[in-house]
Amino acid sequence: MALQRRGILTHPVTCARCGAPESADHLFLHCRFARQVWDNIPLTRTIDIGTNSTFDQCLAASHDLVCLPPTGVSGNIFSWVCWCIWTERNLLVFEDRTLDAKDISCTSIKLAREWQEAQAHKPLPAHNLGGNNSHIRELTSMTVSTLFTDAAWKAQDRTAGCGWIIHNPQERETTSGTSTELCVASPLMAEALAVREALLHAKALHLSNICLKSDNQVLVKALNSKQHPVELYGINLDIENLSSSFCSISFVYVSRNLNSAADALAKSAMYYLNP
Ligand SMILES: [Zn+2]
Structure with a gap:
């Protein structure tokens, strides 16, 4: 019995889908099923799920x-994707039931959206509530959100x-958005409208x-x-007015x-306007 138990403990756990040794790297990234799930998540950049990438690296990035x-x-x-892969794995191991990779992708997106909507009803972070927590205010002033x-x-x-895209280091959060505009006279005007929209969202956040x-470069210089x-x-005056809502603002060319x-977001917005 003891030997048997020892045998069970030392035997590597294998993937219920393909029989490969089951590790976090395999289960969430390298298994064929996991790759299919990731393939169905529309991302602005592809997640590196190559055989040399590790779960820790992907999580960090x-x-x-x-x-x-x-x-x-x-x-x-x-x-959310990892959570859904994990619960599907448990369904297969313990109940011998399986779901389609596409369904896992859809459920991940649905759960992420539900979580996001639930956060919108939470109270504002402490630094927006006034009060006299100077330590929090000091920390906030040291962080810069990149748009x-x-x-x-x-x-x-x-x-x-x-x-x-808005990277907010304070909340460790990245948000993104798109808009479509009609009667836009030039590409320069389109760029200025994108800046105005982004600042409106930054203000709302x-x-x-x-x-x-x-x-x-022309717009940044102006x-x-x-x-x-x-x-x-007119648009740049709007931008100037909006700029005064922030403690600090800089415009940088990249x-x-x-x-x-x-760029991918802008093109996708254009695609939905002119499919
Ligand atoms: Zn596998």
């Missing part, structure tokens, strides 16, 4: 995984898709310190110099390759 619209998920999806914005513009019908990054091209005059996630 998961903060900037952003779900594309129209999923409606703006927070981190990683934990990436981009726009896609279609000359034929003068429509634009705007995309933005009660963020204090902002570093806004755009890959449009916003920093406050010398606005005529075509942008190259296109560093702005690819916002």
